Amino acid sequence: MSRPTVRLTTAQALVRFLANQYSERDGREQRLIPGAWGIFGHGNVAGVGQALLQAAATGEADLPYYLARNEQGMVHAAVAYAKMRDRLAAFACTASTGPGSTNMITGAALATTNRLPVLLLPSDMFATRAADPVLQQLEDTRGGDVTVNDAFRTVSKYFDRITRPEQLIPAAPAAMRVLTDPVETGAVTLALPQDVQAEAYDWPVEFFRRRVWHVGRPVPETAAVERAAELLRGARRPLIVAGGGVVYSGAEARLRAFAEATGIPVADTHAGKGAVPWDHPCAVGGIGSTGAYAANELAKEADVVLGIGTRYSDFTTASHTVFGDPDVTFVNLNVARLDAVKHAAEPVVADARLGIEALARALDGWRVPDEHRQRVAGLIARTREIEEECFAPDRATGDLPAQTQILGALNDVLDDRAVVINAAGSMPGDLQQLWRARDPKAYHVEYAYSCMGYEVAAGVGAKMADPSREVVVLVGDGSYLMMAQEIVTMVSEGLKVIVVLVQNHGFASIGALSESLGSQRFGTKYRYRDGDSGQLDGDVLPVDLAANAASLGADVLRAATVGEFRAAMEKAKAADRTTVVHVETDLYGPNPPAHGWWDVPVSQTSALDSTREAYATYAAHKRDQRPYL
Known part of the structure; x- marks a missing residue:
């Protein structure tokens, strides 16, 4: 007995498939692909564009369309949406062949670096190659199957080029698998040749059934929790570093309760800020290169660091200088083993919420020493004074x-x-x-x-x-x-x-960095070119x-x-x-006082006094930098 089929183009099938995908976590279902962003041109106007129009006109698929004004911008909008929805929903983004599609590459890099899901549908050249070379096609002497869309490979967590309609049947579910994987998520790219988008095929109706992608919570290994708890029990000056994984897991309440029960202060990364309210007695502020006074002072003294849902970027570690105890030990709770083992840590590979709950049980009744809590309170008080000084009239x-x-x-x-x-x-x-x-x-x-x-x-x-x-x-x-x-x-x-x-x-940040590195804010102001100096240091532009x-x-x-x-x-x-x-505002600040360092190399030799002085400062900071082994 043959399976029932429906005749659709590849693009029409993809739209219908996406409209029936859902994610679920903790019993709550939502649309995985709530809509599609797109800018149309040759390559997708008669493919995905026609399919989205047909879906809206006939009601055969519910996939709302949104018009952006810049291809990179629509990817950023999609990523921001995913971030707000804790990575449980991801927009699709479609663009025309050539520059329209490659404009999305920066957005793809941002999504994958931030580990946020987005589905990219760049249009591609003719799979048949009947009209090669077509408008905006790259001719590569290394191979006839190379296109500009190959640039997406390095910035995507999953990449596939659909050169036959039936290839979509395994590729589309594979794309959904990566989008909903909290460890592997990022930009997912399905490159769609323009002729294949418009090609008809008899699709099995089952391909379009409602699918729910369950986003699980990996459970921590008991032995790993016990090893981590043993290290924390022996700590005199512990510190928690809360990253974005706390927020994406919905573990904020558990983290606050854990901090209150143990007295361990909580510093946060950019992605983790807000997981513990700023005025909570255990909240010590941002950590790292641009971190707060309390967080960085505690990091210098910490003997055990519990990282939760953080990937430890160089800004978080102040380029490997913020954790100052020569014997500092790390315990990392993370859903990704890549991050859990960083800094020779004792790893707990698990969902942040379940991992915190397990650590709380293992540390029941244990609290940090009184002197550490008093130290934390004093540092927080000084941090508040610094903040008010920055806000002062x-x-x-x-x-x-x-x-x-x-x-x-x-x-x-x-x-x-x-x-x-x-x-x-x-x-x-x-x-x-x-x-x-x-x-x-x-x-x-x-x-x-x-x-x-x-x-x-x-x-x-x-x-x-x-x-x-x-x-x-x-x-x-x-x-x-x-x-x-x-x-x-x-x-x-x-x-x-x-x-x-x-x-x-001007560029205030790079200007200040340039000045600190001895480069005298070169090329960082919006100015007319001065006729005498020949440099961009004339009057302010109108x-x-x-x-x-x-x-x-x-x-x-x-x-x-x-x-x-x-x-x-x-x-x-x-x-x-x-x-x-x-x-x-004033281009020259003043900015908040610096409590951390960032490793940006300075020229080792220079004819400029400013650069030579900056290198001496840089070399002094490098002496404090070390691997965490």
Whole structure:
């Protein structure tokens, strides 16, 4: 007896398949692929584009379509959505052949680096090669099957090129498997040749059945928990480092209870901020290169470090200098063995929530020494003083407000559920020290790839993921100029997002880094080229970014002082549509005091005094750097 089939194109079959995929964790089901982003051109306009139109027109598949203005931007929006939904939902993104598709590669790299799911559907050349070479086709002398889409391979967790319709039958479920795997997730790429997209095939109806992908919670091994607990019981100065895995696992309440029961202080990474509220007595702030005073001082003294859901980037370890005890020992609880064994740790490979619960049982009745808790309290008190100094009215050293004062005002005017988005420039460092998050979704800083241009597009995805929250995009002029187009998408979709546009006429972060490395802020200011010097050190450019934002359809409010900024934010909060609040700040800071170091090599030989002096400082820091063995 033959199986029932339905005749569809490859693209129509893919749309129907995606519309019937669901994820489940802890008994809660949701759409795995809630919709598709797309920009159409040759390669997908008659394939995936036609399939999405047909689905909407006939109701044969429920896969809503969203129009972005930039291919990289739509991937960022999709990734932000996945982050807000704890990696349990992932958008599809389709683009045309050639540059449209390769524009998504940066977004793919961001997704995979952050371990966030997104399904990419780049259009590809003709599988038949009947018309080769077609418009925008790369001709490669190494092989006829090489296309520009091969560049996706290195930044994808799964890659397949569908050169025959029937290849989709095994490839599509394989893609869903990777998207829903908390260890392997990231960008998943199915490259779709343009002729194959439009090719008809008799598909088994069973291929389109409703499928639920169960996202499990790996259970910790009893012996591993016992070994970890033994190390923690022997600690005098333990410290927890909470990463993004705590948030994605939904383990925040367990972590708070564990910290309260044991007295172990909790530092956090960018991805983990908010897992423990900033004002909790065990919360010691961000750790690492741009970390807070309390967290970094405790890291210097820690004899046992319990890392939960962290991958230990160089910013977290201050390039292997923040953990100062020569005999420091690591215990790592992580769903990924890759991260669990880092720093020669005692690994506990498990879901963060179940792992914390197991450690809590194993350490029942044990608490850190009283002197350690007193030390923690004293360091937190000093950290609060530093924060208030950064927010103080007299913080500014020039005519313009300091960025830290703007962040202080934002802390005051936003409620606990408001989502603050940032990714690049000087703001991530300032935010890690100064942002007072009480909700695990309130701090949305992409700092694995730190991609300029992420912020505005991410505001779209974050708002779509949870419309009940106020979403505030914090973006500097450098990042804004790279990708502001998705303001148009906010407007067209009726999304209410507040964009705080901080303009300082340059790259503040790289400028300060350049100066510290002896490179004198070279190439980091937005200036006219000076006719005498020949350098870009003339007058400030007459760029009006507020006018630009208005031209994209947003309401715009201008603020010149901290007081005007507060008033503008209140108006923006009361608005029902996308509003840009524009404020100029001092390019030269001041920024929060540094409590950590970041390894950026300095020229070992130079004709410049500034560079030679910077190298001497760099060499001194290198002496503190070591592997954790």
